[in-house]
Structures are given as C-alpha cells and as structure tokens.
Amino acid sequence: MSNGVAEKKRVLVVDDHPKLMNFMQLGLKFAGFEAVTADSGISALEAVRSNSLDIILLDIRMPDMDGFEVLRRLRKFSQIPVIAYSATPEYSTPALESGANAFLAKPFDMDQLTELINKLADHQE
Secondary structure (H helix, E strand, O other), rough: OOOOOOOEEOOOEEOOOOOHHHHHHHHHHHHEEEEEEEEHHHHHHHHHOOOOOEEEEEOOOOOOOOOHHHHHHHHHHOOOOEEEEOOOOHHHHHHHOOOOEEEEEEOHHOOOOOOHHHHHHHHHH
C-alpha cells in the first residue's frame, strides 16, 4: 500500500464443485477482488500457509475434510477471517463455533457476499 495504489483483496474460495467455484471466482474478480481457489480442505490449508490472503470463503460440505475440520485446523495457526457457507442453514451455529467469522446460506447473492468480504477484510487491517 506504500505506493498509494490500493491492492486488491485476495480471497481464497474453497469449494469441491468446480462450476460454483468458477462462478464465485468470476464474480469476485468482477467485484474487484483477486480470487484464488482450492478444491479441498487439505489444499485450502496449504493455500493459507503459502499465500498472502485477506479472507477465506469456505464451503462446509466437502468430501475429504468438511469445513468444520478445516476451521478447527486453521484456527491453530491463523486468524484470517472466514466466511463459511452451505445450502444447509443449520450449519450456521456449528460453523461459527468452529471459528468462522460469518455464515451465509446458499443461495446468496454476490452483492451480499462482497459487502461481507469488505466488512471482514477491512476489519483485519
């Protein structure tokens, strides 16, 4: 930020559905974010360790490691903001208890998502 140009916020999208992940990546780029993706919980944790990220969008239901386990492991080494999401609204409380900063029920709209990203990522700085 020293050069006076605002850097794009880097968002990690974690989802095992390629179409949804691509849709979110495009939507985030259109909204002015830099989006990186991970298609599993394990690759998400690796991405956090190897990238400078501002926020994580985390699907709860994934085959190799669910979002709750990703959150538990992540919180052992990082306090990066996490927006958990799922088509199952009942996951909201356990997601927040596992360390998520916010929860969105699918389907959510991109405006709602970008507003939440800006709110949480700006809070970090």
